[in-house]
Amino acid sequence: MKKLFIIAALSFSAVAQAAPQGLDELLKQVQQGSQASAKMNADREARFLRDKNEQAAMLQKAEADLATANARISRVKGRYDASQAEIKALKEKLQTRVGDTGQMYASVRQAAGDFRGAAAGSLVTAQYPERIELLEDLMKGTELPSVAKLEKFWFLLQQEMTEGGKVARFSAEIVDEDGARAKADVIRIGVFDAFADGQYLAMQTDGSLSVLPRQPGHGATGLAKSFAKSDDPIEPIIVDPSHGTLLALESARPTIGERLHMGGFVGYVIIFIGLVGAAIAAYQLTFLIKVGRLIHIQLANLRQPNLDNPLGRVLACLTDEISADPEVVELHVSEAVLRETPKIERFQGLIRLIVAAGPLLGLLGTVIGMIETFQVITEVGAGDPKVMAGGISQAMIATVLGLGIAIPLLFVNTLLMSRSRALVQILDEQSAGMLAQRMETARAANAH
Incomplete structure (x- = not known):
């Protein structure tokens, strides 16, 4: 309608622009414009009817296509429902036929999983690393394992035992x-x-081998080297029935040097005075053994005093004082014995001091270690025993070191005392005997 109005307006404008000459001419132009508009409207109506028929035909075709598609959908849905029913029936049939096979598969998966954990820490895996892949396939598989895989799994179990x-x-x-x-x-x-x-x-989590950070002591490394070089059918070697646990624990134990270091400053002081005491005791014991041997040699020849030993020097006093008064000679002999005694009994007081100081220093180290332990407990609590191990180790090691130097030095000091007393007693006995013999000789000479 809008288009018709535009066309009519254009017609009237054309007529108005033509500037008609008179009324007849104007009427004629209006008539011509009306005829043109009528013709144009007729053409448009014809075209509209033609388009309407075409659209009706297209709608009819679309409806037919829709009906065909719906029919096909119905057929496909029917086939799908039938297939689902068939699948369900086949699954039920498969489940019925499988029966105990499903339980067997679950057992195989569980066994493969258990053996996978054991094989990961087994030394055999280091030699045959490819078996982990098969065990993971059996453990994580979603289908029934084949007979070949089951046979391989059986072989792996037998291989582990063999x-x-x-x-x-x-x-x-x-x-x-x-x-x-x-x-x-x-x-x-x-x-x-x-x-x-x-x-x-040691075995790692990825199945590889790694060197233990700390090798076990007590000659274990030497045994391993000897075993590797030996061709004998029987050779001693350390066997760890816990598959590495006991070996790792043995490797983690501190060495003697590390234990001594745990004693701290007090421990080093104890070790120092212990070494000093041991050196003094060894020196004096060597001296007493040498002097004892020389004195026993002198005992075999009392008539000829030798100045390389205490007994010879004491007897020399008697030889030098032949014309002296017996009382004067006795005083000289006593002086000679007293002069020789300090060398024989030296260092015994110092060793006794070290014996007494050792346990006291150990007690001091124990107290210091316990103070450190309580300090750690105050700072971090007592939940983790490892954080307290340092103070406790210092306390125990210091005590052990104190007793460790006191007990041996106590026995050594007793040995030194007994040997020195025996030597001093020999000097007293021999000097008294020679003095008595000298006095008897002098008395006999005066009687004549």
Whole structure:
């Protein structure tokens, strides 16, 4: 309608622009414009009817296509429902046929998982690392395992039992203390121990072997080297039935040097005075043994005093005082014995002092260690015993060191005292005997 109005307006404007000459001419132009508009409207109506028929045909075709699609959807849905029903029936049939096979599969998965954990820490895995992949496949699989996989799993179980009783040599990658990896010849003792170049190895979580950060003591490294070089059918070697746990604990034990270091400053003081006491005791004991041997040699020849020993020097006083008064000679002999006694009994007082000071210093170290322990408990609490180990170790080590130097030096000092007393007694006995003999000789001479 809007278009018709525009066309009519254009017609009227055209007529108005033509500037008609008179009324007849104007009427004629209006008539012509009306005829043109009527023709144009007729054409438009015809075109509209034609478009309407085409759209009706297209709608009819679309409705037919929709009906066809709905029919096809119904057929597909029917097939889908039938397939689902068939699948359900087949699953029920499969479940019925499988029966105990499902339980067997669950058992295989569980067994594979359990053995996977054991194999990860087994030394046999270091020699055969590829078996971990099969165990993980059986453990994480979603389908029934094939007969071939079940046979391989059985073989791995049998392999673990068989290799547990063998001594094997193989090449493997070793992680050293610095984290570097290198190939090395490994000797495996069943599932208990493994070592390379005399160093004991431990299994890692990834299945590789690493050198223990601290090697076990008590000659274990020497045993490993001897075992590697020996060709004998029987050779001694350390066996860890806990598969590395006991070996790791043994390796973690501190050495003698580390234990001494735990004693702290007081421990070093105790060790120092203990070494001083031991050196003094050894020197004096050596001196007494030498002097005792010379005195026994002198006892075999009392008539000829030798000045290289205390007895000879005491007897020399009697020889020099032949014409002196017996009382004067006795005083000289006593003086000679007293002069020789300090050398024989020297250092005994100092050693007794060290024997007494050792336990006291150990007690001092114990008190200092306990103070440190209580200080740690105050700072971090008593939840972790390891944080208190330093103070307790210092307390115990200091006590052990104090007693450790006191007890041996006590026995050594007793030995020194007994030997010195025996030597002094020999000097007293021989000097008194020679003096008595001298007085008898003088009395006999005066009687004549």
